[in-house]
Amino acid sequence: MSSSILLVRTALLLGIIFSSTIPALGSSDSPAFFVFGDSTVDPGNNNYIGTTPEFRADFEPYGRNGFFDKPTGRFSDGRVIVDFIAEYAGLPIIPAYKQPGADFSHGANFASGGAGVLPETNRGMVIDLPTQLKDFEEVEKWLIEKVGTDKAKEVLREAVYFISIGSNDYLGGYRGNPEMRQRYRPEAFIGTVVGNLTSTIQDLYEKGARKFGFLSIGPLGCLPALRAQNAATSGNNNGACLEEASSLAQAHNNALKSLLFSLSAIFRDIKYCNSDFYDWIEDKLNNPAKHGFKDGERACCGAGPFGGLYTCGGQREAKEYSLCKDADMEGYIWFDSFHPTERIHEEYARMFWDGPSSLVGPYTLRQLFTGKRIIADYVDDPKEEDPFASLS
Numbered sequence: 078m079s080s081s082i083l084l085v086r087t088a089l090l091l092g093i094i095f096s097s098t099i100p101a102l103g104s105s106d107s108p109a110f111f112v113f114g115d116s117t118v119d120p121g122n123n124n125y126i127g128t129t130p131e132f133r134a135d136f137e138p139y140g141r142n143g144f145f146d147k148p149t150g151r152f153s154d155g156r157v158i159v160d161f162i163a164e165y166a167g168l169p170i171i172p173a174y175k176q177p178g179a180d181f182s183h184g185a186n187f188a189s190g191g192a193g194v195l196p197e198t199n200r201g202m203v204i205d206l207p208t209q210l211k212d213f214e215e216v217e218k219w220l221i222e223k224v225g226t227d228k229a230k231e232v233l234r235e236a237v238y239f240i241s242i243g244s245n246d247y248l249g250g251y252r253g254n255p256e257m258r259q260r261y262r263p264e265a266f267i268g269t270v271v272g273n274l275t276s277t278i279q280d281l282y283e284k285g286a287r288k289f290g291f292l293s294i295g296p297l298g299c300l301p302a303l304r305a306q307n308a309a310t311s312g313n314n315n316g317a318c319l320e321e322a323s324s325l326a327q328a329h330n331n332a333l334k335s336l337l338f339s340l341s342a343i344f345r346d347i348k349y350c351n352s353d354f355y356d357w358i359e360d361k362l363n364n365p366a367k368h369g370f371k372d373g374e375r376a377c378c379g380a381g382p383f384g385g386l387y388t389c390g391g392q393r394e395a396k397e398y399s400l401c402k403d404a405d406m407e408g409y410i411w412f413d414s415f416h417p418t419e420r421i422h423e424e425y426a427r428m429f430w431d432g433p434s435s436l437v438g439p440y441t442l443r444q445l446f447t448g449k450r451i452i453a454d455y456v457d458d459p460k461e462e463d464p465f466a467s468l469s
């Protein structure tokens with residue numbers, strides 16, 4: 078093909094993309110945003126279910142940085158990653174599905190702190206992933222009622238589906254559960270988690286989902302809670318990460334990576350953005366000063382060595398906790414024993430939005446949200462409808 082034809086095609090292509098972008102409901106022309114997962118992305122769903130303070134964050138000092146006027150149930154000092162992603166996409170904050178009177182015009186967030194892929198993980202205390210999918214079906218029904226089947230299909234096909242889950246399966250679900258450890262060897266357990274995650278992705282695909290974002294699991298053994306456990310069992314207070322927990326996370330991430338690669342070969346019209354949260358944050362934990370932080374080991378809020386006891390807020394089993402003055406000023410990475418500060422959420426969201434391709438791919442979130450397609454999409458995929466067919 079001559080380069081001038083290519084140029085014309087490119088120009089046409091851009092025109093077609095912009096004119097065919099299907100607006101979500103409401104005023105913003107960004108696609109809708111649906112979120113599934115655990116405390117990394119829960120905007121407060123657990124405030125509305127019967128659970129224990131272990132699985133809640135709707136009390137001080139959560140949310141203390143003042144972005145929201147009170148604790149919202151987010152497990153951080155402020156916003157979480159999906160709040161930033163919504164902002165970059167030009168969307169309002171996507172509400173918790175459980176929030177009474179919530180407006181789902183731009184999407185819904187089904188995530189629940191403590192949730193796992195497997196229903197066995199923290200059973201009875203959280204909204205597990207299969208239940209989050211059922212909740213999504215309710216929103217789907219609402220959408221069909223509101224705009225009709227055809228339009229609803231378009232909205233669901235254009236929407237971005239973000240999934241951040243798995244840590245709890247490996248922490249409480251496996252490491253903290255002797256029965257599971259007896260039933261499964263680590264690699265078999267990982268296979269079970271990833272197998273169930275595959276089913277969820279396929280279910281969403283069958284409902285019309287085509288664009289997915291995935292947040293990989295971080296180095297679990299470096300959470301202040303696990304550093305503290307490691308110190309307690311090894312008698313060595315040097316702050317080493319608990320390797321056994323981090324290995325599970327790494328193995329899971331590798332399995333997810335190949336799963337997504339296979340799925341996209343089978344379902345050729347899937348577009349996804351996976352990201353390497355593990356390496357990204359590990360570098361910050363190991364070299365905080367290089368990245369403008371001061372402390373990659375201790376939690377701003379908690380008790381005991383590394384702030385690793387999960388007592389932040391004094392509403393859980395133990396009442397005592399200490400709290401740093403200002404997580405940002407003092408350069409903390411971890412807000413409590415398990416969860417990072419808002420600043421980490423924001424920096425990661427920014428990275429997730431635009432790349433670099435060493436950490437994010439094959440698409441960036443920006444590409445998923447703006448629908449910008451690369452020429453290779455058409456060249457590589459013979460099944461893709463030829464957008465020029467009607468022009469010739």
Ligand SMILES: *[C@@H]1O[C@H](CO)[C@@H](O)[C@H](O)[C@H]1NC(C)=O
Binds near residue numbers: 271273276
């Ligand atoms: C899903 O998880 C259950 C345990 O909850 C397990 O028995 C089943 O084999 C898993 N499914 C897949 C496809 O791995």
